[in-house]
Amino acid sequence: MTDVLDSAVDDGLRAVFADARVRAGQYGAHYAALWESLEQQSAGGKRIRPQLVNAAYFGLGGTDRSLVTRVAISFELLHTAFLIHDDVIDRDTVRRGAPNIAAQFAGRARDHGAGDRVSATWGETAAVLAGDLALSRAHREIATLAVDDDRRAALLDILDRAVFVSAAGELADVVHAGIPETPRVDRVLATLEQKTAVYSFECPLAAGAVLAGADGATVDALARFGRLVGVAFQIADDILGVFGDPAVTGKSAASDLREGKQTALTAHAATTDAWPAISARLGDPELDDGAAHLMRVALRECGALDAARRLADEHVTLARLELDAAHLPEALRAELGELAQHAAERAR
């Protein structure tokens, strides 16, 4: 996939936020600051979803950049909304290495003389509202799109699916992390697909294709491809979350283990003799770096790392088969092939 970032998306997002900040200023400095935080939160991303929308749209013959940019912005804002509300759920205070909205507003409260309880409430309020505002704007970008009713309806259906399935996945993720249950690979894969692959890969590709006027078979093929590649990316993320270099991944290599996150790694480990020892420490919030190291050794030795890598590879293989079977222009096929390749390499 092209590394050249589409500046139209960044420009469009800047315009959305500039307009909102001016409007917000009428309601006081705190509200303007909330929109500033929201813009910052949105600015740090890699714009993967806009790139997928653009790739499908231009790759299938679309030519109207202003139109596709609004769809791309919609998916980017949806992503921003989900990240922000994810942080509320996880009570996180850091996102992409910097204080997130909740942390910024908690700090703002302290600057105004508030104590701990009030500061936490400011932070949580700001994060809940910022997510709602980003989510609303995501809907608005597509709802006001100047296309015919059928095409807009199809795009709204895709957006609806993105929200509906992601919520299912987020709920499943929290539920499975929280209760003493043996992880199962089918459930792990379903959660990865629902929580991330659908809204981040499937839906942006499908939306770009619909907007370009692609036929149903092509839209469906891109959707399936996106879902498979998306799952491969998420398996790779889970591997990196335990075995990756914290300097590269930006998060502690012990945090998934401390959380007791159910992954392709733990699901495989649960089928081996190593499970009693691993499960005894998994999800221990006090897990220190030494114990985390021992768990990594155990996960490697029981074959979990290899199994997770194989699973990622299998998804990439299936994704490639979708590409091969679909009727796609060569340039788009090549671009999506590179994306699949990238997913496979990430898992290694």
Place this chain on the structure above:
Amino acid sequence: MTDVLDSAVDDGLRAVFADARVRAGQYGAHYAALWESLEQQSAGGKRIRPQLVNAAYFGLGGTDRSLVTRVAISFELLHTAFLIHDDVIDRDTVRRGAPNIAAQFAGRARDHGAGDRVSATWGETAAVLAGDLALSRAHREIATLAVDDDRRAALLDILDRAVFVSAAGELADVVHAGIPETPRVDRVLATLEQKTAVYSFECPLAAGAVLAGADGATVDALARFGRLVGVAFQIADDILGVFGDPAVTGKSAASDLREGKQTALTAHAATTDAWPAISARLGDPELDDGAAHLMRVALRECGALDAARRLADEHVTLARLELDAAHLPEALRAELGELAQHAAERAR
């Protein structure tokens, strides 16, 4: 305003939730339960917003019930979303006298063997997601409305304003409750308007009018009327929150005082000699019933109760002037006049 509840709205909401529950079931029992909780949360309301949408629409000559029902449903779901996310912000566990979504899901976690920390996370996750789902559906109801592009755009602008201004008001409310600041009546009124009057009164009336094809002057007059009446209702609520009968209001008559909520009552009290004694206890989470009783006496004696009632009356008077000046069919004028009367009586 008519007390006859429009069953089309209830039927429409039932259909929305029935469809969602079936879809959700594919993602497991927890997700289906989330939609059930969301439906319960939505079912308990008085349907004020749908009634206002309908009143404006039919009162201005609209005839398409299926169309107006979808707009009415949109505002009801918006309200549901805001209530749910309000509870997240306030960490409330009770809504309309019953366990709210967070409490229901925390209980569900305990039933699955989870401890306190995990149960709280389930509850918070469910509430954040349920609010997002209701908000998304509110957008979808209007985005997919079968009207011409101009009318849909105008409705989407109203919805956008409802979300944008409510978020400003919610943030202002939390900010002003949390920091040691002397309440001011202008700020209190602005917060009431932004947090509730705009999305609950102004926007539903404006949307009904736009959908009926009313001219701009009529839409604007109804919007102003709604905003004024809405503020009067909220002042009345603040009075009832301190002086009302808990058996009628459904909440403790001490909770606003414990929270330190800034109201028309406290804003007036802050201009009197009684303020040092009142402000010393306001916002004390440990405030007992005896101390709350003494604060009520102090608020009454310093003239704050009378001042708040006068303020509500003034808003009702201004609202009536809007009605008088607008070109409205007699039946609609009469219905909205009754609404204004109701607001005035509530404050007494």
